[in-house]
Amino acid sequence: MNIAIIGYGKMGKSIKKIAQIRNHKISLCYDDTPSLHLLKNSNSDVAIEFSQPHSAFKNIKICIENDIPIVSGTTGWLEKFEILKKICKKRNGSFLYSSNFSIGMNIFFEINKKLSKLLQLSSKDYEVTIEEIHHKEKIDKPSGTALSLAKDIVNNKMKKTWILDERKTKNQILILSKRFNHVPGIHIVKYESQIEDIKIKHQAHSREGFALGAVIAAEWIQNRKGFFSMKEVLGL
Incomplete structure (x- = not known):
């Protein structure tokens, strides 16, 4: 699976490490909102987004609007959350959000x-x-x-x-x-x-538990449509 990592801080680096251990290819590592050209050329099967509150909405929106399933764990921006759920439904997109992926x-x-x-x-x-x-x-x-x-x-x-x-x-x-x-x-x-x-x-005890959960969520959502949380991933 080709994974785009949006937000390449400490969590992004942990996600890259776990994804590679699980035999996935990192198609894009980017710290800002990727352009449409960059996103399309990455040939990503799924994106994992751990960025900043001010950029999360734009990051998630561009992925949904371009048919790239996205998993996000960025917190502090949820006043726009319902807007993204509506966009996901309208576009028949794939969006999975959790405040904690452990x-x-x-x-x-x-x-x-x-x-x-x-x-x-x-x-x-x-x-x-x-x-x-x-x-x-x-x-x-x-x-x-x-x-x-x-x-x-x-x-x-x-x-x-x-x-x-x-x-x-x-x-x-x-x-x-x-x-x-x-x-x-x-x-x-x-x-x-x-x-x-x-x-x-x-x-x-470390970020690796969060990173592992995010990668498992990305594996799970790849061929699904709709809005999801970790509850569906884990069958809770």
């Missing part, structure tokens, strides 16, 4: 969904806190993964919304975002009450 993290998402659903009947008794810790280079705050975890809790009607840094009411999920050197990613979800505490944690 296989373990996607299982963690499902555990958190189940836990918040089970606790929904006693939601007033519990305060919910999501703590996320990343490297200092990470631009968006809170992380896309933390927002996905919070969204699942809200969808299960356990809490109404989330807030950053300081909780004002018990109906809010408190998100704490911390940035340190050399931390690939830690996410902790705590459900705390006067009678008990429940805590679940996922800790990434």
Whole structure:
């Protein structure tokens, strides 16, 4: 499979390494939005996009509009997300998005969904806190993964919304975002009450888990049409 890598930072380099180990050819490595000429001449079967929030929309759009299946993990730009889903549907394109491609993290998402659903009947008794810790280079705050975890809790009607840094009411999920050197990613979800505490944690040890998930997603989407997430890839 010929893979175009759009966004050739630390994640892009990890993706290239994993893709080559899995016997794929890297047809394009590009740090900016590729031109139509460059994209077409690369003869790419699929693109994997890990760029910056300001360029993600353009990167994904040009791939969808030119019939190149695209997998994206860029966070911090999702105000335009629904527009891309509509473009994908109109063009009968192939677009897979996830805020986190780690296989373990996607299982963690499902555990958190189940836990918040089970606790929904006693939601007033519990305060919910999501703590996320990343490297200092990470631009968006809170992380896309933390927002996905919070969204699942809200969808299960356990809490109404989330807030950053300081909780004002018990109906809010408190998100704490911390940035340190050399931390690939830690996410902790705590459900705390006067009678008990429940805590679940996922800790990434390197970027390779995210890169592997992205390459597996690219393999999966190559001959499919529509909008997808890692949930479909992993059959969750």
